[in-house]
Amino acid sequence: MTYKMDAVTAVSESTPITRGPGRRPEIDRERIVQAALKLLGPDRSVATLSLREIAREAGIAPNSFYRHFHNVDELAVALIERAGRSLRVIIGAARQRVGQQGSVIQSSVEVFLEQLDAQDKFLHILLREGCVGSREFRHAVERQLCFFEEELKTDLIRLSAAAGGRVHRPEATARAMTRLVFAMGTRALDMGPEHRRELAEETVCMLRMIMVGALATASAN
Amino acid sequence: MTYKMDAVTAVSESTPITRGPGRRPEIDRERIVQAALKLLGPDRSVATLSLREIAREAGIAPNSFYRHFHNVDELAVALIERAGRSLRVIIGAARQRVGQQGSVIQSSVEVFLEQLDAQDKFLHILLREGCVGSREFRHAVERQLCFFEEELKTDLIRLSAAAGGRVHRPEATARAMTRLVFAMGTRALDMGPEHRRELAEETVCMLRMIMVGALATASAN
DNA sequence: TACTCATATATACAAGTGTATAATAAATGC
DNA sequence: GCATTTATTATACACTTGTATATATGAGTA
Numbered sequence: 129m130t131y132k133m134d135a136v137t138a139v140s141e142s143t144p145i146t147r148g149p150g151r152r153p154e155i156d157r158e159r160i161v162q163a164a165l166k167l168l169g170p171d172r173s174v175a176t177l178s179l180r181e182i183a184r185e186a187g188i189a190p191n192s193f194y195r196h197f198h199n200v201d202e203l204a205v206a207l208i209e210r211a212g213r214s215l216r217v218i219i220g221a222a223r224q225r226v227g228q229q230g231s232v233i234q235s236s237v238e239v240f241l242e243q244l245d246a247q248d249k250f251l252h253i254l255l256r257e258g259c260v261g262s263r264e265f266r267h268a269v270e271r272q273l274c275f276f277e278e279e280l281k282t283d284l285i286r287l288s289a290a291a292g293g294r295v296h297r298p299e300a301t302a303r304a305m306t307r308l309v310f311a312m313g314t315r316a317l318d319m320g321p322e323h324r325r326e327l328a329e330e331t332v333c334m335l336r337m338i339m340v341g342a343l344a345t346a347s348a349n
Numbered sequence: 350m351t352y353k354m355d356a357v358t359a360v361s362e363s364t365p366i367t368r369g370p371g372r373r374p375e376i377d378r379e380r381i382v383q384a385a386l387k388l389l390g391p392d393r394s395v396a397t398l399s400l401r402e403i404a405r406e407a408g409i410a411p412n413s414f415y416r417h418f419h420n421v422d423e424l425a426v427a428l429i430e431r432a433g434r435s436l437r438v439i440i441g442a443a444r445q446r447v448g449q450q451g452s453v454i455q456s457s458v459e460v461f462l463e464q465l466d467a468q469d470k471f472l473h474i475l476l477r478e479g480c481v482g483s484r485e486f487r488h489a490v491e492r493q494l495c496f497f498e499e500e501l502k503t504d505l506i507r508l509s510a511a512a513g514g515r516v517h518r519p520e521a522t523a524r525a526m527t528r529l530v531f532a533m534g535t536r537a538l539d540m541g542p543e544h545r546r547e548l549a550e551e552t553v554c555m556l557r558m559i560m561v562g563a564l565a566t567a568s569a570n
Numbered sequence: 571t572a573c574t575c576a577t578a579t580a581t582a583c584a585a586g587t588g589t590a591t592a593a594t595a596a597a598t599g600c
Numbered sequence: 601g602c603a604t605t606t607a608t609t610a611t612a613c614a615c616t617t618g619t620a621t622a623t624a625t626g627a628g629t630a
Contacts, residue, residue: 147628149575150577152576179617188579192577195577259481259538263392267539270539308525308528333521334524337525337562337563341557341560341561371604376607399586399587
């Protein structure tokens with residue numbers, strides 16, 4: 129297939145406020161994003177969505193899609209970024225409010241896994257789109273995970289310092305924890321509630337071992 | 350699309366040796382598997398392969414595919430299983446021969462990452478197909494990873510016992526290590542050699558922390 | 571009113587897809 | 601030879617896809 133597109137006016141994230149002449153836009157990116165989210169499911173990754181399918185779901189003509197995104201990949205990146213932003217807020221908040229019962233680790237893992245059932249499919253997106261699609265695509269997910277790691281890193285330093293200890297290679301520790309949680313989350317996608325509980329318990333155990341190892345290694349040096 | 354297939358004679362992994370009447374088969378699963386492997390690449394996951402595309406690459410008529418696999422997903426599962434089997438052999442061997450220089454962990458990680466550049470795309474398959482495609486699909490990958498974990502678990506017990514220690518929750522420890530290595534391997538896919546070296550070093554550090562944590566936790570109980 | 575824009579839709583096309591159906595090809599046993 | 605059985609291919613169909621082109625719609629401005 130060797131098609132070429134008509135030149136499309138550049139689409140920026142922020143819509144300009146100044147309105148000149150011309151018909152008012154009645155479609156916005158949000159509408160398209162919502163349609164795409166509705167189509168995503170346990171067996172549908174963003175990479176499997178077609179432009180026409182999304183347009184159909186959004187109730188717009190296929191070509192109208194182009195006025196808001198250059199292609200489906202660009203929409204996918206937008207979805208990934210939104211998903212990352214939303215999740216960081218949720219998880220960050222969970223880490224801030226000290227677990228009234230149980231450890232920070234435990235409550236964080238629980239909040240994380242709860243997001244699997246959220247009606248927005250944000251976690252699903254981050255869990256599954258990291259290893260498929262175009263390079264640009266995977267980089268978008270990688271970027272989001274790095275944000276997670278960065279925030280976790282500062283938290284690790286803060287918490288361990290408050291406890292009078294310190295962690296070995298905080299960035300590596302944070303990365304190990306983050307990647308592990310996401311890997312376990314991916315497994316959880318295909319599980320029922322009872323198995324998920326086991327999985328949550330196991331994940332907490334893993335994270336504790338990493339924490340113990342990071343503290344012990346730091347002390348040893 | 351509401352198509353139905355003609356009844357297809359059951360396809361088993363082992364070809365029967367007894368030859369009755371009828372034309373001799375000139376196409377075998379291997380030919381199709383090889384064609385599929387040739388098509389896979391950094392930006393092509395099994396899920397994106399079409400039946401016709403594979404048939405074209407294999408030099409057979411589209412319908413001939415059906416005589417050997419019921420559908421592309423079945424081929425995918427075959428690929429996943431073959432990939433898992435091959436990799437377990439490679440990694441297992443790497444763990445057996447005690448690293449003449451450096452730790453078991455280090456040499457294992459190195460062997461693992463070397464497989465990213467192997468001409469067969471086995472590691473790619475396990476890294477990327479775990480989170481996409483049909484449920485059956487993902488389960489096939491999960492099954493292979495569990496085999497890895499099982500073998501690592503017995504090794505962990507063996508090695509730590511030999512060193513006079515013991516690990517906490519060996520199955521969880523093995524799983525944490527396995528999943529972490531695969532997660533880091535996924536990142537490595539998009540990296541050049543120099544970044545991969547850093548990543549290998551970081552991964553070794555992570556695994557050591559888990560090991561330290563597992564040993565320390567076991568001692569504490 | 572008519573002109574000029576930005577926006578959205580309609581229509582059309584070439585290409586690709588999975589697969590049903592029918593025909594062909596090669597091997598066996600009579 | 602012929603019938604039978606299996607393997608492979610040829611052809612055809614209905615359908616989806618991305619997108620080029622043209623047209624319609626609504627707003628501001630002259």
